[in-house]
């Protein structure tokens with residue numbers, strides 16, 4: 001069935017004025033690793049006219065992120081899968097979101113969305129800053145939520161100083177790859193921990209990390225001692241579990257730890273680690289968890305700083321792009337398994 005038709009607006013944008021949205025439903029509660037049975041593709045009719053204040057957005061790129069795995073546990077079966085997307089406004093009755101605008105919206109896994117921002121209490125969509133010739137998809141990665149997670153989490157919680165040693169886990173992913181590079185920009189040594197030799201090579205050769213450890217080889221603590229013989233000042237933790245236990249053992253006096261995520265236990269029971277309290281007392285460590293929305297009121301500051309560093313050639317990015325909205329679950333499952341380098345996105 002053909003559900004959309006093409007239209008050319010006066011501004012010259014070829015628009016896809018849809019009458020039906022496709023959307024992915026959380027069909028079955030996650031248990032262990034997600035699989036195809038957790039998701040169901042549905043359609044939903046769209047209204048033919050917009051009310052004052054509304055616009056119709058068509059998704060161009062959708063994000064698949066680790067947080068979706070734990071966060072969806074709070075939703076009943078039958079809910080829309082949550083998530084952000086970069087979309088194009090294709091119809092509008094809202095002057096702040098004109099036809100043709102490229103926007104970020106927390107619209108979930110759906111191709112078309114009618115939105116009135118004034119009716120939302122949080123997660124309001126925004127028009128993306130001008131990225132110039134850079135792809136709009138970066139609004140889901142280094143110039144969006146993950147980039148801001150790296151920017152604010154590292155700078156605000158860890159306060160990196162010249163000459164310090166920074167370790168980041170999940171280093172070859174969207175957040176981790178930016179953390180290591182921003183640490184370098186602040187004059188630190190950066191060591192990354194990732195899941196394949198190819199990712200470790202990429203971190204060092206392309207992104208300029210000073211060292212990298214493939215945690216699947218099982219020698220994290222020995223490798224940390226070799227690569228950071230004088231100890232670790234800052235740890236940006238994306239994974240938790242035994243990797244974190246090994247890093248904490250090698251931390252220096254007054255070390256700072258930003259707890260960003262615990263992906264090592266998103267699909268499984270929490271692994272027991274040795275009680276870390278003794279290290280925290282004698283090394284006088286500080287550990288703080290955070291959620292990036294804490295810096296909502298400074299959102300554009302992070303995007304603009306990362307954009308400037310990209311333009312200066314100091315911050316590189318990578319995207320792993322899956323083509324086709326129908327492959328959203330595949331892209332999500334693949335990302336959780338480590339199939340991505342840099343940001344995992346889906347091109348509709």
Ligand SMILES: NC(=O)c1ccc[n+]([C@@H]2O[C@H](COP(=O)([O-])OP(=O)(O)OC[C@H]3O[C@@H](n4cnc5c(N)ncnc54)[C@H](OP(=O)(O)O)[C@@H]3O)[C@@H](O)[C@H]2O)c1
Pocket residue numbers: 065066067145146149170171172173174175176193194195196199238239259260261262263264265290291292293335336337338339340341342343344
């Ligand atoms: N606090 C916040 O506000 C905030 C915001 C964004 C993201 N986060 C968190 O930050 C972390 C990274 O997110 P991201 O978006 O940048 O994802 P990502 O790193 O691009 O993708 C996830 C990566 O996690 C790694 N991984 C999977 N299972 C693992 C395990 N058992 N142990 C160690 N690593 C594992 C895989 O890489 P390998 O090949 O290296 O295993 C995979 O590529 C996640 O924990 C996420 O929840 C937090």
